Amino acid sequence: MSTATRPTTPAPARTGYEVERIRRNFPILSRRVHGKPLVYLDNAASTQKPSAVLDVVKTFYENSYANVHRGVHALSVEASDAYEKARERARAFINAAEAREIVFVRGTTEGINLVAQTYGRANVHRGDEVVISALEHHSNIVPWQILCEEKGAKLRVAPIDERGQIRLEELEKLLSEKTRIVAVSHISNALGTANPIRRIVEMAHSHGIPVLVDGAQAVPRIPVDVRELDVDFYTFSGHKMYAPTGVGVLYAKAKLLEAMPPYQGGGDMISSVTFEKTTYNILPFKFEAGTPNIAGAVGLAAAIDYLSAIGMDAVEAHEDDLLSYATERISAIPGLTIIGTAEDKAAVLSFTLEGIHPHDIGTVLDREGIAVRTGHHCAQPVMDFFKIPATTRASFGLYNTRGEVDALVKGIGKVLEMFRT
């Protein structure tokens, strides 16, 4: 207890990163919850939105909204232009070679399902294998299970070690002439582990196997360069990177996208339709059936601009500082165990408190205005590995402060006060 309530440590003056100014960009951060200032530490689930994003979406609807790629009228031209500019912003942000390699999807989940249902269905056959890791979110497990079940293929799972890191030597052993794809997360949502994607890609490519990376937790946290990583597929969500919900990106190498069958049929994904034969549209439109989330894409571009203005290196450094500060402070709490202690780790802190259930921790913290996630974080196999039903997870974003870490530690002190005495 004494360690949990010791005086707070002031944030060091870090040059160039003005977190208080950043906080003012996010209107929601000034609200109170249960009479306390909001301390939002559920960023791995979803992030809050800066005015820069909210204003752009509103202005777009007020001034330039119409359907895209359809009309000859001015608004349709403006909307199409804004939508395609958003695609270009997304391309530049992850350093893809061409804008046509950027497919807008609803989010990471749809990106993975798209690959499983198109590339997967065309290339995975009876007796083949799909390799994932034991760290994956359900969204990078279930689409592959569905595919494997349909095709009579086998899902192979690379194990993790007790720190929550993929055992690379075991992953390598799973790669064979039967393997059709390797699908792994860049950063684990449940544990924060940052996986060595470059090495995994090298391993897979040496066997001629393509790699899909779930980048949902990575794109908002670290600089991502898909060409440097040499990944074949990379997918991420807008809502976890300070953009609106319902929009995300699937990046794939053009060569792969060209060979893949379409995902959904409908308008915009075709170049001509007769009852006898339909010719599909060129990339990326072949994969974007129906009216897309136009305003969402425009909002995503605004979020990319916002992140770029701060700089992803600066965001990463800030979150690393929060992680090491939070790790040090909560490690001192008696009976607290951090789940996931990878050497390379992002600002996601999962923990258990001996004898106290995460739901009770979450309820007490909520009354202190502190939003954390409790549960299995859509990663039940990870919980099973650590033989726990659930954890409490504090995940940090670019607007969090050391003062909020202190609030968390104080909140945990209140939890102990209630349940340990």
Added chain:
Amino acid sequence: MSTDLRDLYQEVILDHSKRPRNFKPLPGANRSAEGYNPLCGDRETVYLTLEGDRVRDVAFQGSGCAISTASASMMTERVKGMTKKDAEALFERFRALITGAGTPGGGPDLEKLEVFSGVREYPVRIKCATLPWHTLKAALNGEGKTVSTELSEGPPAESGGA
């Protein structure tokens, strides 16, 4: 500690969560059922010795939060000796208490179970309190399947997102 949290975590509830009563396997039980909350991974098993229509003995085991553990503990104390019909009527009254619905007439009084009235201010925790009761009901009715909270009342305790 804020006063409203004390409405949820009353002393009696904390006491039962830390020292659950009838927390053991029940040798000679002729009925049992497992309750599962897939959203938080909580699992508990309720064991019954049913003699005719009467609960002669009852116990439970498993892992859960303070609310579900205390609810199970106090439930076992209360329903021991009751008829199946009374135990089920009591569940209805208990459910009405914590969901804030009108109390149905008939059946035994809630008595000590009134301490769970604070749960109604925490809708996401309703399932924690009802899980043991759903499990008891399944055991009483000899349903061998696992009872899941996702087939019962209240909003989900958490969404399926990341």
